[in-house]
Amino acid sequence: MFQYRFKAVVLAGGRGERLKPITDCMPKSMVRIVGKPVIDYVLEGLSKLPLDEVIVVLSHKKLAKYVEEKWGRALSITIVYQKGEGIDAAILSAKDLVRSPNFILAYGDIVVNPKAYIRTLETHINSGAEASILLSPKLDVESYGVAYISGSKIVSISEKPVPEKAESTLAVAGIFVLPSTFLNYVEEHGFTEALNVLAKEYTVVPSFWEDWWVDIGYPWDILKANEYVLRDLRFSHISSKATISSKAVIEGPLIIDDEAEISHYAVIKGPAYIGKNSFIGDHCLIREYTSVEENVIVGAFSEVKHSSIQPNVTVSSYNYIGDTVIGESSVLGPHTVTLNILPSGAKVSRLHPVRVKGKLLTKLGAIIGCNVHIGANSTLFAGSIIKSHEKIKPHSIIMQQRSTL
Secondary structure: OOOOOEEEEEEEOOOOHHHOOHHHOOOHHHOEEOOEEHHHHHHHHHOOOOEEEEEEEEOOHHHHHHHHHHHOOOOOEEEEEOOOOHHHHHHHHOHHHOOOOEEEEEEOOEEEOOHHHHHHHHHHHHHOOOEEEEEEEOOOHHHOEEEEEEOOEEEEEEEOOOOOOOOOOEEEEEEEEEEOOHHHHHHHHOHHHHHHHHHHHOOEEEEEOOOOEEEOOOHHHHHHHHHHHHHOOOOOEEOOOOEEOOOOEEEOOEEEOOOOEEOOOOEEEOOEEEOOOOEEOOOOEEOOOEEEOOOOEEOOOOEEEOOEEOOOOEEOOOOEEEOOEEOOOOEEOOOOEEOOEOOOOOOEOOEOOEEEOOEEEOEOOOEEOOOOEEOOOOEEOOOOEEOOOOEEOOOOEEOOOOOOO
16 A cells, blocks of 8 residues: 555653643553553554654653563564653654654554554655645644644644634644654754744645544543544454353443453443453443453442543442543542532533533543542542542542642
8 A cells, every 4th residue: 555664753751741640650651541551542553554663752661661562573663762851852852763754753642543544644645745744623722733724735833722813623633744854843943833844845734534533631531532432342342251240231332351350230331341350340330431441340339431440440339430530559438429510611621511401511520540549438529639649538528629620
């Protein structure tokens, strides 16, 4: 399909500040989405392209080890540790290794169908342009870079524009084919202005992507990514190594991974994911768009809906977990409840109201960091943020929120 081979640069460094407290104990690109770290979705997409090298710029040894072990045989991987902060520093950390006329640049925190990578490169080759950028329409442009089009070309890029003044809703979607001279522009002008210089000096064409696409920038983006990935399931995938009680009720489509155990009278309503070595207790209800990652325990009589439970979490008996993200290695005591309807008029970046029985409601439960211990009979208000390593006493009512969501 392709006649040329390229180098690719993946930007997977940084601290993931907006994803805190979920990223307190793991790199952003290691956050799990339906059983896989975010970085897997990026490298799976790039693996569909004719590449002779993938340069992964990162900041964490844990991520470097994972990438090398998981992808070292499938792709020619070169690990580069990011020097400095920000996207400019990340790109320039790989500059000396990009010794080719063109290269592919990919953000390390996006979740999208692999076809998006193919489309971007096909657009580039078929157009004969010097550069191409994947664009995706978004409503909340204030949290993205936005591209402006004239005719069939990209003429400028604006970073996080004020919505009232934005004249485009086309978000820069994190996949680029660029000339190597772009790296010199970044060194001189910074990333966004370098794109603008490129658009003036060369022909930069858009590659439009109308299907779903998620930039994992905020904790609730994890929930949206889970929803999209699970929505694409067409059939159930149940491991032969999983143990499912004959008295459990399974409604697909869903994925039940190796060594997972579904106990008596548990009900799982797909689309949903149950991870490796996880346990779903008696009479549990796991509802749509829930992703229970590996080594998780969900105790008897608990209900979980539209939530992300990261690895090694214990959800004790009689919990209600709704629209919530739980960081790794946390423990929720019995009878913990997460409320999940934000006050009327609450505005959360990238989170949109849904219509429920004729009413518009904005749903968001709690964002719980890693290594948190929540005592029994506690209630977490909608939008509560629990910092990592906190210990919440039993019978607590948690109302704390970020000053701006």
